[in-house]
Amino acid sequence: MDSVKPHGILRNCLKLLLLAMAAIPAGAQAAVVVIVSAKSPITSITAEQTARIFLGKTTSFPDDGDALPIDLTEGNAIRNEFYSKVIHKNPSQLAAYWAKVIFTGIGRPPIELANNEAVRKAVAKNPHAIGYIDKRDVNRSVRVILEP
């Protein structure tokens, strides 16, 4: 057995990995941010508080104002990133969670809108709303309260 061989394989793998990493353009990955209306008094929120609102475990912000969560529709990449980063659930875990909640009559999932722009517009209009969109779609009508 050639004892040098494994090191050689490892070195080649590392080279390939570095090449692959360099090939991914920086900023190609969308970044999800949690937003409220510019009219809302909320300036920040924790991931845990956001999770409680989006999972229907509370209907208010920590300072007691009503919270109306707005989701992106299923299959949206930003939605998947939000649930993976902030709520720590993949799409099937989320489907299982809502199956439990809906079928036991505890609650209902948030309203869903089709794209970032629709969520931003709905959030901008309603001082109680909370949503998440791609950072690139943020404008002055909304305030970023969490960058997970």
Next chain:
Amino acid sequence: MTKACYIIAVLGIFAGIANADAAGTDQPMFIFGGFGSMGISHSSMGSGDYVPDSSIPSGPGRTAAWSTTNDTRIAGNVAAQFTPKISALLQIDSEYHSGNTYQPEVEWAHVKYAFTPEASIRVGRLALPTFMEAENRDIGYTYAWIHPPVEVYRQEPITNSDGFDVTYRSQVGEWGNSIKALYGSAMRQTYASPIPSDLTSRNLWGIFDTAEYGSTTIHAAFQQRKTDSGYMLTGQGETQVTDRDLSAGVQYDPGDWFMMSEWILRESTYKTSAMYVSGGYRIQKFTPYLTYAQNSSGSFLPDSPPPSQDAIMLANREQSTISLGMRWDFMKNTDLKLQFDQVMLSANSNGYLENVPANATLFGSTFHVISAVVDFIF
């Protein structure tokens, strides 16, 4: 069934008067859905049937080497939100039960009134949340296992109650808490060997609490009921027996893996206990898991009437199970699970095997069960 009809009628009336109110919200008034499971299982023990639930009259083992009755069911569910304060739920469930049929039954039918977002009352047929997965025990898609651990979940055969419950949700810092008080009655036909019986329970009440902090969930419950199963347990006419359950559970689920454990102390004319510990790891669409569960044999209370032979058999069901399984989320809203169980019966116990012939001595045996199930939601 009559009660369920009442509730459906009430739903209809609300639907009529509530249209105007619902028009202002973006949410639909009704959410129609359902869930189901198609399962098949095989047991290496030919002298008794392996059934995970005491309402199932037969299963793999003695009745048939391969059986589809343990984990096959379908249910339809309607959740209605008439006004921000008034909602209702109806669930019709078809699974294998008494009479050897899949005759559909009303599992839940209730109307809920929310005084505030935190405080609510529900009236009708309600789930009994004895365990962490008690309310969703029929919805296989909501957990990793083929079915919840038998040793623990078989301790309480009553799954719903006709009556009311009051729930209060609160939040202290990062802790969320939900406490529920329930009162009602329940009827359920069970096949717990040696005697099939109608378990009629009255004055059923309980306190149930669930606390959550981040990825941690803690559940604690106490419930008590008067059951007309006295004759079976004492051999002395229509005696009523008080059943008490004290249960607790903890779950840690940060997303990529989970760990959970539940315990129950149960007291009727005898005292018994059960526990399980289970963990799993999520790798992409696969969730391998491992569970260990055991229950203790019952010890008769000194002040209870002398136990009948049947009661001794009922109390002495000590067994333990090691389960190794895998859940595969192979397509949207659908999973496939495979599970291997090694069941070890204690000395002087037939465990939870049913339909064991009177002359069979299975004490101390070990056997295996293999199960496959496809769960879906729609």
